[in-house]
Amino acid sequence: MSTDGGGVVLVVEHDPAVAELERRYLVREGFDVEIEADPARAPAAVLRCRPDVVVLDLSTCAVPAELYRRVVEAARGAPVVALSGPLDAAGAHAFGEYRVERPFGPRVLVAAVAEALRAGGPAEAPGPLRAGRIALDQSDRAALVGERRVALTVTEFDLLEFLMANPGRVFTRDQLLDAAWGPGAGAGSRTVDVHVAQLRAKLGDGSPIRTVRGVGYVLDA
Template structure:
């Protein structure tokens, strides 16, 4: 079933209302039609009933995540399933197919994974590893390294860096960065962006590719 004039019907299976709503807003903004199911146990039956173009499946509360994924994938037929989970045993990860994101995640990473799944791209095609000078960012693992040295970032710091690295050379206002990292209507002020950028630069040290554009905002120099 394809949404009229949009990108397709997405069934979002997510137990946290706030997270589900954030996913819905970002997906709708990209032209998708979205249905939300808060109970993962109902995911197989809802998938069979709705026949969505793609399923976003929260596995973080599942006792047997691989089994739930298998049952949803069977109900989905040819439609892809994007698994959302925290750290898992490697054997379980291998059972989750080629489309998945690690919790916590940026809404933009989730939207990218949905687009990748619908295009039938292989793992890592989008979102993939990002590089800027000595800085390497891996969206799936939510990991950042400078050279071979890992950098510990907060969720918001990571989302800010991922957004900037995904759009090198573009100057963004503080309001645009608020929208990207905190979500539309989050209520945080522009000063919040300055504080997080300062913290991010301090952690990246001399390898920081983020530059201030006076009177406008920030840009990442590739």
């Protein structure tokens, strides 16, 4: 089969051999593919690469419904194709319209991804994220404090975007490293502290980023 111009697919798959097989077949059909090997990191990976479709492996999750919910929230309208074992009707309904049951052939997965993309279309550009006087426009990666435009580095923007997309949730430094720098980036936790300090300085007195002593940071809504 062929796709109508492809799109970006985030494949979240714990088995490297399966992930590589999925990647090859999807690339052959014109898709750009990003791989995330750890399902627990899927929401952060979605925020980083902003895919048109997410292929989400749920087979190793202790609480698959919770992971699915978090990924759907992070995807902001992009369809999510859930990969799971056999489910009853009620269980299948919990994982949305697009689901592929393991074991599956790669052509079945490609067909599900193409159908999801055709039905949903590319995700609409999200509106600005807001926290108090701060607005973050993801389409042109611009930050505003009131009417003042704030110049952020790529990493500062990614870190602030992740926190603003998850207001009220406390994140450890390791979680923020994964979200803004990517898994295995090699940066230490001190790097997070430095970037948070830089963000606070640029955002001014109205910075909503709060330190949670002994844990990490939270953005107050």
